[in-house]
Amino acid sequence: MIPKEKPVIVTGKEARFSPIASPEKRRKKSTFQWGLATVLTLLGLCFLLPFFWMVLSSVKTDAEILALPLTIWPKELTFEHYVNLFVNLNFLTYLKNTLLIVLASFFGLLLTAMAGYGFAKFRFKGSKLLFIGVLATMMIPGQVTMIPVYLMLNQMGLTNTMTGIVLPGLVGAFGVFLFRQFMTTIPDELLEASRLDGASEWRIFFSIVLPMSKPILAVQGILTFIGAWNSFLWPLIIANDESLYTLSVGLALLQGQHGGNYGLQMAGATFMVIPIIIIFMIFQKYIIEGYNISGMK
Numbered sequence: 001m002i003p004k005e006k007p008v009i010v011t012g013k014e015a016r017f018s019p020i021a022s023p024e025k026r027r028k029k030s031t032f033q034w035g036l037a038t039v040l041t042l043l044g045l046c047f048l049l050p051f052f053w054m055v056l057s058s059v060k061t062d063a064e065i066l067a068l069p070l071t072i073w074p075k076e077l078t079f080e081h082y083v084n085l086f087v088n089l090n091f092l093t094y095l096k097n098t099l100l101i102v103l104a105s106f107f108g109l110l111l112t113a114m115a116g117y118g119f120a121k122f123r124f125k126g127s128k129l130l131f132i133g134v135l136a137t138m139m140i141p142g143q144v145t146m147i148p149v150y151l152m153l154n155q156m157g158l159t160n161t162m163t164g165i166v167l168p169g170l171v172g173a174f175g176v177f178l179f180r181q182f183m184t185t186i187p188d189e190l191l192e193a194s195r196l197d198g199a200s201e202w203r204i205f206f207s208i209v210l211p212m213s214k215p216i217l218a219v220q221g222i223l224t225f226i227g228a229w230n231s232f233l234w235p236l237i238i239a240n241d242e243s244l245y246t247l248s249v250g251l252a253l254l255q256g257q258h259g260g261n262y263g264l265q266m267a268g269a270t271f272m273v274i275p276i277i278i279i280f281m282i283f284q285k286y287i288i289e290g291y292n293i294s295g296m297k
Contacts, residue, residue: 056072062261081264100166101246182215
């Protein structure tokens with residue numbers, strides 16, 4: 001008969017480094033995880049409650065919004081507030097202007113990627129000093145430069161124009177830094193091999209560098225979309241004509257002109273927030289990946 005092996009009892013310091021946790025420790029760990037998940041879920045619901053209230057109130061009638069006691073779910077579903085935004089108000093014009101700013105910002109994203117590629121892979125006289133100067137502009141608040149930029153655009157005759165709205169924010173220092181940090185990870189040998197094969201710098205950038213930079217493009221694309229979609233202060237300053245206002249400016253006007261119409265305000269706020277949430281949910285995985293690769297904390 002083969003003798004049975006005696007169980008090995010690990011005590012003292014060895015027990016702390018044992019790869020197999022005891023049932024009691026596993027039970028405590030599981031209880032802690034469930035408790036933490038429950039607390040985080042409740043906190044998440046508390047933070048999401050105002051958002052749900054806004055969305056549901058946008059499809060309620062005016063009488064139900066003001067009725068007491070308050071109701072969460074609408075008894076009578078209506079989209080009259082959304083129709084009123086685009087039929088009786090100028091939200092269609094505001095939407096068109098905002099989309100134009102978004103498209104121009106994405107063109108600026110391409111220019112930002114080019115600048116980041118230049119700083120990452122080309123060495124020229126004063127490149128480090130120039131890059132430090134670009135980073136230094138990140139320390140200056142945008143409100144400080146608004147008046148000088150406005151005076152410059154006024155002398156160029158670009159005030160109260162769409163060009164004057166999109167031009168100052170076409171390229172940003174943060175985006176250049178983000179692309180530069182990512183593109184330094186692209187192997188130089190790959191680019192040199194492409195040059196030896198006869199590829200031009202434009203071909204290398206569009207066929208090799210940009211496809212390899214999809215994660216950081218997604219990150220900066222989301223940030224660019226959010227910034228352009230929520231553009232408020234600069235369009236309000238540079239534009240005097242209401243036909244050039246954006247959705248954010250239109251929402252502020254809506255709160256001032258129709259302050260008592262809560263359903264209309266909820267519909268406008270919902271229309272502003274929903275696209276950002278959809279874009280973020282689709283591309284959220286690229287945000288963590290892009291920030292990790294670029295070395296940002």
